[in-house]
Amino acid sequence: MSQARAWSVALVGMQATMVEVEAAIGSGLPSTVMVGLPDLALSEAKARCRAAMASAHQSWPSNPVTINLSPAALPKAGSHYDLSIAAAVAAANQRCEPSSLENLAMFGELGLDGRVRNVLGLLPALLGAARHGFTRAVVPAGQLHEASLVEGLTVYGVADLSDLFAVLEGGPGVSAEPIREREPESLLRLDLADVVGQGEAKWALEVAAAGRHHLYLHGPPGVGKTLLAERLPSILPELSAEEALEVSAIYSLLGLNLEAGLIRRPPFADPHHTASIASLVGGGARVAAPGAVSRAHHGVLFLDEAPEFPPKALEALRVPLESGRVVLARANATAVYPAQFQLVLAANPCPCGNASTVGAECHCPPMVVRRYRSRVSGPILDRVDVHQLLRPVRVNLLSEAAPGESSAVVAERVALARQRQLRRLAPLGLRTNAQVPGSVLRKRLPAPTDPDLLTTVVQRGQLSVRGVDKVVRLAWTIADLAGVDRPGRSQLQTALALRRGEPHEAGAA
Ligand SMILES: [Zn+2]
Numbered sequence: 138m139s140q141a142r143a144w145s146v147a148l149v150g151m152q153a154t155m156v157e158v159e160a161a162i163g164s165g166l167p168s169t170v171m172v173g174l175p176d177l178a179l180s181e182a183k184a185r186c187r188a189a190m191a192s193a194h195q196s197w198p199s200n201p202v203t204i205n206l207s208p209a210a211l212p213k214a215g216s217h218y219d220l221s222i223a224a225a226v227a228a229a230n231q232r233c234e235p236s237s238l239e240n241l242a243m244f245g246e247l248g249l250d251g252r253v254r255n256v257l258g259l260l261p262a263l264l265g266a267a268r269h270g271f272t273r274a275v276v277p278a279g280q281l282h283e284a285s286l287v288e289g290l291t292v293y294g295v296a297d298l299s300d301l302f303a304v305l306e307g308g309p310g311v312s313a314e315p316i317r318e319r320e321p322e323s324l325l326r327l328d329l330a331d332v333v334g335q336g337e338a339k340w341a342l343e344v345a346a347a348g349r350h351h352l353y354l355h356g357p358p359g360v361g362k363t364l365l366a367e368r369l370p371s372i373l374p375e376l377s378a379e380e381a382l383e384v385s386a387i388y389s390l391l392g393l394n395l396e397a398g399l400i401r402r403p404p405f406a407d408p409h410h411t412a413s414i415a416s417l418v419g420g421g422a423r424v425a426a427p428g429a430v431s432r433a434h435h436g437v438l439f440l441d442e443a444p445e446f447p448p449k450a451l452e453a454l455r456v457p458l459e460s461g462r463v464v465l466a467r468a469n470a471t472a473v474y475p476a477q478f479q480l481v482l483a484a485n486p487c488p489c490g491n492a493s494t495v496g497a498e499c500h501c502p503p504m505v506v507r508r509y510r511s512r513v514s515g516p517i518l519d520r521v522d523v524h525q526l527l528r529p530v531r532v533n534l535l536s537e538a539a540p541g542e543s544s545a546v547v548a549e550r551v552a553l554a555r556q557r558q559l560r561r562l563a564p565l566g567l568r569t570n571a572q573v574p575g576s577v578l579r580k581r582l583p584a585p586t587d588p589d590l591l592t593t594v595v596q597r598g599q600l601s602v603r604g605v606d607k608v609v610r611l612a613w614t615i616a617d618l619a620g621v622d623r624p625g626r627s628q629l630q631t632a633l634a635l636r637r638g639e640p641h642e643a644g645a646a
Pocket of ligand 1: 491492499500
């Protein structure tokens, strides 16, 4: 019996485990058996590898071949094991040196003609291999740019199976294709300056961005709720190196092209209200794939027409909102995906959208309007700090208004406010005001200079005790934007108005 082994990676959620691919050639009639919990795509690897080997003028053993993937208990999905299977069989068949497979992680799907196809999740798989101490990897030539994002790893690109054998004999692999020309990102990026009027709402957006507060935009159709929500990422700070890797790893899993490099801007996900719960929070029958909440990781999750989402879908957001991650249990494995998003909800005043609009007719019965407004449940609303009501922009303003501030200008103020928060909160292990727990707010941070204001509001029954914490959190963010050391009366008043969705003097604080 002749044996050899090669290496690849199994991904369960974002968790990478090294998989040892062993091939053993015995004596007897030709047959190929694969063991070690392969899924359907992987079971078909036998046929793909055999045909591809023939195309590369490599013979498949004429004796029985056993292929074992271990750890055995771990379910293995996908077609990226093809290269490691082909290499292990070839080494066991004395067609290449078994030692050339040591410390080498392999990824790639084989076509029947021997071509190597791109695979999903290459980035998280390579990060996992590097964490496990591997220093060399073979990747599809089409994903060399993505592979180069991982530090400390020597990568060899292969376009077909012959390239793989050349690499195993000490060759350098194929070099990367030049990156295709594309529009500079600044031209494609949405800008706040495109939104006419709505100064008050723009400022509420700025406050939400600065403190990473969840935001609820109310108003009739066509006032610009979506325009504003889509522009929130344009005023958020760039992702840190660590965040950029996490976000890019999720997009690699979803099959997004990463040839332009890491994703450095906060992502934006806007699932439709008819989307399934699986596409919202993640799931799926065979492979537990990341959902919109994970596509919005370190970015923005926008639910337009939030009351139209089924109650169950909104309910499913509770856990990621609380824990910052999604846990998807499957029969033999549990996939965990990160999901730390900033939530932006938008809603019309009633199902037809015309209630509270002057000159428009609404025939929605009061019962229906009440039910519509209460569809976003308490536990979700409880996490939203900023409520903003948008009114239609006067027609003359549309033609006359000077362009508003650009996103770049607003982003600078947001960045400064984030720095002030970080200086104050980093010693407490926190980064943004929205994260600060009530106890820390009351005991570890200085009290606002005018605490009586809130006491009066609570005594009048206009604010719950829980609501006080939210107002104080918001007041801190407003103070950070204004460059004030701690919130005073004016910041508290503005925060109170933002909390209740009442008019406020934009930027006055
Ligand atoms: Zn209506």
